[in-house]
Amino acid sequence: MxxxxxxxxxxxxxxxxxxxxxxxxxxxxxxxxxxxxxxxxxxxxxxxxxxxxxxxxxxxxxxxxxxxxxxxxxxxxxxxxxxxxxxxxxxxxxxxxxxxxxxxxxxxxxxxxxxxxxxxxxxxxxxxxxxxxxxxxxxxxxxxxxxxxxxxxxxxxxxxxxxxxxxxxxxxxxxxxxxxxxxxxxxxxxxxxxxxxxxxxxxxxxxxxxxxxxxxxxxxxKRVRYQYSIRVIDRKVKIKTSKGILIHGLDGSKQVMTTEKEAFEMSKDLIKKGVKFSTNPVSLEDIFYYIVKKPMNEDSESEDNEW
Ligand SMILES: Nc1ncnc2c1ncn2[C@@H]1O[C@H](COP(=O)(O)OP(=O)(O)O)[C@@H](O)[C@H]1O
Ligand SMILES: [Mg+2]
CATH class of the missing domain: 3.40.50.300 (P-loop containing nucleotide triphosphate hydrolases)
Incomplete structure (x- = not known):
């Protein structure tokens, strides 16, 4: 087929x-x-x-x-x-x-x-x-x-x-x-x-x-810049990222999308502080928003669209 x-x-x-x-x-x-x-x-x-x-x-x-x-x-x-x-x-x-x-x-x-x-x-x-x-x-x-x-x-x-x-x-x-x-x-x-x-x-x-x-x-x-996502549910915990992006959830949770290296460093730090978190490879939802929200010139016939 x-x-x-x-x-x-x-x-x-x-x-x-x-x-x-x-x-x-x-x-x-x-x-x-x-x-x-x-x-x-x-x-x-x-x-x-x-x-x-x-x-x-x-x-x-x-x-x-x-x-x-x-x-x-x-x-x-x-x-x-x-x-x-x-x-x-x-x-x-x-x-x-x-x-x-x-x-x-x-x-x-x-x-x-x-x-x-x-x-x-x-x-x-x-x-x-x-x-x-x-x-x-x-x-x-x-x-x-x-x-x-x-x-x-x-x-x-x-x-x-x-x-x-x-x-x-x-x-x-x-x-x-x-x-x-x-x-x-x-x-x-x-x-x-x-x-x-x-x-x-x-x-x-x-x-x-x-x-x-x-x-x-x-x-x-592989197409997205950030391949890992770390999620912290605890409202009181402050997190900072130098390489990735920080997203505030409506429920007070925080999510960082970042590189493998920063995700690793951040996880070590959160473990040390005893903060509960989850870490996952980015989901299709993360990828979708990353790709769709990327600014594009509306009228150009993109060169880069053969799959
Ligand atoms: N028969 C039609 N005549 C004119 N415009 C259409 C027609 N069908 C869809 N469109 C327009 O084409 C675009 C793509 O629509 P569509 O293929 O139905 O998208 P999707 O299935 O992803 O929702 C939309 O802007 C829609 O309004
Ligand atoms: Mg449709």
Whole structure:
């Protein structure tokens, strides 16, 4: 499986530059997660890769097929759950999946067979004949995922699959996706940074239409100046940093993001003083804020955005 993007740009009719020169490639099975705030361009990227929308400039390919020139070929390889997709209330999971598969060209008997086995595989077989409207939010979302998995497609797009789910249903869906990723290339977007950190083999950070960085957690960590974070909960303790940055938490806690060396020195000092603290490699959240808040010239087509 592979996805390659080269120099994708999209300007909507109203003049909004939703994508600016996005390039990256991914080869093999696994999960690519694109994170970014609302309006960053995630959905636009998904819509172009899934041939729903033409880029203004550039091209992309899925398993070697261009989204600009061979869109019908691309469609055989992919399946998508769009951001706004919801299970049709008055159908059952079985009916939803079968109708999707019929639409994709499967014969009725095979569609039924595939629907049944996929629902079972996802642990929701017992709901196959229950109306979607009677299912919980988490189960409904699994029905959407089951629908695309029941097809022959091995490149799956999930645009914000867990937005709006409660924490238990969310982690339930994470479990499912992490099991599936060995057999599929799953391209997902999210604004839950934790979701990307837990699931993804490669994480892309988007901001204002640009892909600011892309890589594994390890690779992204190397991009930031400060790779360690020290957190002190005790309100009364004063801490100072000479190399890093000090962040005051709303709860009175303090966090220092700093270099490995200073983190080490600081830890020794805090131990000596008997202060409770925790130290961790920086999280995706830390990296995200570091990368997104870095000042950039709005209109320049950054040279440094090929991943
Ligand atoms: N169909 C559209 N027509 C015009 N502008 C759009 C359209 N869809 C999205 N946009 C704009 O493009 C930018 C990126 O949007 P989108 O790709 O939906 O971002 P995200 O999915 O990251 O929230 C936003 O400024 C949005 O308002
Ligand atoms: Mg979106």
């Amino acid at each position: 592979d996805v390659v993007c080269s120099g994708l740009s999209k300007t909507y009719d109203e003049g909004t530059r939703a994508l600016r020169n996005v390039s990256f490639s991914f080869n093999g099975n696994g999960i690519i997660a694109i994170i970014g705030r609302n309006g960053a361009g995630k959905t636009t990227l998904v819509r172009i890769l899934s041939t729903e929308l033409m880029p203004t400039k550039g091209d992309a390919s899925i398993n070697g097929n261009s989204v600009v020139h061979d869109e019908n070929k691309v469609r055989e390889h992919i399946a998508i759950v769009p951001q706004e997709a919801r299970a049709i209330q008055w159908l059952t999971p079985m009916q939803s999946i079968v109708s999707y598969l019929l639409y994709r060209g499967f014969a009725y008997s095979e569609a039924k067979e595939r629907a049944r086995s996929t629902l079972k595989k996802l642990g929701i077989g017992k709901y196959e004949n229950v109306l979607n409207r009677k299912l919980s939010g988490g189960t409904k979302r699994k029905v959407m995922v089951a629908t695309v998995l029941a097809s022959e497609a091995r490149v799956i797009f999930l645009d914000e699959p867990t937005t709006g789910l409660d924490p238990i249903s969310r982690s339930d869906l994470w479990n499912l996706l992490s099991k599936l990723k060995k057999d599929y290339l799953i391209f997902l977007t999210t604004h839950y940074l934790e979701e990307a950190e837990i699931l993804a083999d490669k994480i892309g950070i988007m901001e204002k239409g640009r892909l600011m960085a892309m890589g594994s957690m390890e690779e992204l960590r």
